[in-house]
Amino acid sequence: MKLKDFHHYKGDELTPFEKVERKVMEMVASSKIADSQREDSIIFELMHAAGCMQIGRLLAQKRNLNIDIASVACMLHDIFVIVSGTYQNHGPAGAPIARKIFEEIGSFSENEIETITQAVAHHSEKEIYSDNPYIELVKDVDVFDCSLYKNSEGFYRIHKSAEIVKEYENRIRKVRLELNLSPEPVFRK
Numbered sequence: 567m568k569l570k571d572f573h574h575y576k577g578d579e580l581t582p583f584e585k586v587e588r589k590v591m592e593m594v595a596s597s598k599i600a601d602s603q604r605e606d607s608i609i610f611e612l613m614h615a616a617g618c619m620q621i622g623r624l625l626a627q628k629r630n631l632n633i634d635i636a637s638v639a640c641m642l643h644d645i646f647v648i649v650s651g652t653y654q655n656h657g658p659a660g661a662p663i664a665r666k667i668f669e670e671i672g673s674f675s676e677n678e679i680e681t682i683t684q685a686v687a688h689h690s691e692k693e694i695y696s697d698n699p700y701i702e703l704v705k706d707v708d709v710f711d712c713s714l715y716k717n718s719e720g721f722y723r724i725h726k727s728a729e730i731v732k733e734y735e736n737r738i739r740k741v742r743l744e745l746n747l748s749p750e751p752v753f754r755k
């Protein structure tokens with residue numbers, strides 16, 4: 567097999583999926599919305615998007631899903647927050663932004679666009695268990711990535727209802743088991 571060099575996200579050798587990943591990171595890097603105008607910092611958005619992308623790539627392999635679709639869906643899931651600074655209705659509001667990126671880069675099938683934009687649109691519905699594996703993957707990845715930050719438990723218990731925190735815990739525990747991690751502690755201490 568002829569080895570291909572890694573492009574390190576420079577130049578035109580990227581796949582369309584990688585071009586979307588680069589585009590999201592460029593949007594983070596060029597954001598004009600100051601942290602004072604954001605609910606979270608732009609640095610956190612960068613870390614969370616990149617962290618979710620890599621965890622999504624791992625879980626996709628565990629679940630026999632398409633790695634490119636999982637990777638890009640995870641990278642894009644909070645695109646509305648990256649663009650606007652706010653979490654208000656950010657799932658549904660992010661879907662058209664994601665669609666625009668796919669159309670600009672081109673060469674995606676309608677099926678791929680639909681799968682990923684649906685995952686973006688519905689990823690906040692953590693209490694709902696759908697039969698769409700990519701929507702569920704993004705939900706699981708989102709809470710699992712956050713659980714790896716110190717005081718994420720405090721944030722959730724202060725800002726979310728007890729029922730929602732329970733759903734988060736269930737999802738995080740499930741991912742920990744899939745990745746052969748000990749199920750406890752659910753949140754990093």
Ligand SMILES: [Fe+2]
Pocket residue numbers: 614643644708
């Ligand atoms: Fe998120």
